[in-house]
Amino acid sequence: SQQGEEDPQALSIQEGENATMNCSYKTSINNLQWYRQNSGRGLVHLILIRSNEREKHSGRLRVTLDTSKKSSSLLITASRAADTASYFCATTGNQFYFGTGTSLTVIP
Amino acid sequence: EADIYQTPRYLVIGTGKKITLECSQTMGHDKMYWYQQDPGMELHLIHYSYGVNSTEKGDLSSESTVSRIRTEHFPLTLESARPSHTSQYLCASSDWRGQATDTQYFGPGTRLTVL
Numbered sequence: 001s002q003q004g005e006e007d008p009q010a011l012s013i014q015e016g017e018n019a020t021m022n023c024s025y026k027t028s029i030n031n032l033q034w035y036r037q038n039s040g041r042g043l044v045h046l047i048l049i050r051s052n053e054r055e056k057h058s059g060r061l062r063v064t065l066d067t068s069k070k071s072s073s074l075l076i077t078a079s080r081a082a083d084t085a086s087y088f089c090a091t092t093g094n095q096f097y098f099g100t101g102t103s104l105t106v107i108p
Numbered sequence: 109e110a111d112i113y114q115t116p117r118y119l120v121i122g123t124g125k126k127i128t129l130e131c132s133q134t135m136g137h138d139k140m141y142w143y144q145q146d147p148g149m150e151l152h153l154i155h156y157s158y159g160v161n162s163t164e165k166g167d168l169s170s171e172s173t174v175s176r177i178r179t180e181h182f183p184l185t186l187e188s189a190r191p192s193h194t195s196q197y198l199c200a201s202s203d204w205r206g207q208a209t210d211t212q213y214f215g216p217g218t219r220l221t222v223l
Contacts (some may be wrong), residue, residue, distance in 0.1 A: 033211060042112075042198050042214030043151075088151070092210045098143075098151045 004089050004099025012105040019076040021102040023089030024069075030092045032065055034074050037086045037101075046087075047074075081108045111135050114199050114215035121189055122223050129184045129218045131199030139204035140182040141212065144168060145196045157182055158204065189222045196220070 007022045023032070031050045035043040049056045049065045049072065056063045062075040076083055083106045089099040112133040121127055133140065138159040143151040143166075153166030157176040171193070172186050182201075186193055196219050200212040 035212075040196070040217070040219070042114075042200070042216050043212070044214070045211050048211060086148075090212075096153075096210055096212070100150045101148075103148065 006099040006102045010103040015106055015108050019079050019104055021074045021087050023072045023099050025091045032072050033090045035088045079106045081106050112213050112215040114218050118219050120221045125189050127186050127189055129197055131182045132180050133201040137201035137203050139202045141200040142184050143198040191222045194222050
């Protein structure tokens with residue numbers, strides 16, 4: 001990938017458990033965003049964290065950013081079957097790059 | 109729900125045909141993008157535009173072309189479709205000048221199959 005690598009590539013959990021996805025990037029950024037993609041659809045913006053922020057919350061989502069390690073994590077708490085989707089990180093700096101994505105399956 | 113539309117949603121076409129994938133947005137966004145995405149794979153930027161009469165090539169080499177005659181419209185054309193063009197094509201837009209965040213809004217995609 002040009003910029004972002006996500007880990008794990010695929011994750012399968014039971015409903016009610018927490019899901020954590022990680023994103024690493026290579027160059028300096030202005031901000032980092034997380035997107036969600038349901039199968040066969042376009043991406044939907046979930047949350048943005050600026051380069052001077054360390055943590056951000058939105059509902060059941062918690063995002064952390066460590067610019068010294070060039071990494072971010074997305075935590076989805078109390079997962080639901082409807083959270084089943086692919087999740088992508090995207091970085092904005094000189095260019096806009098998407099990561100490789102994590103496929104999350106939440107089993108009812 | 110984003111106000112960005114793509115047509116057709118699905119297209120099956122024979123080799124050698126000329127096709128145009130349509131993308132329109134009603135949000136007044138200046139920046140628009142086309143991505144190519146194979147199933148379960150990452151997105152690859154193939155074209156983008158900063159505004160009317162601006163078109164730029166992305167990171168992935170593509171035989172397609174784009175035009176931006178109107179702010180709201182950013183069609184992508186393949187002059188001669190080949191089986192290697194089979195993929196999902198995603199259009200997106202962002203309010204690039206109005207903010208520094210470049211948050212993108214995506215259309216539903218066009219799934220293209222070239223036989």
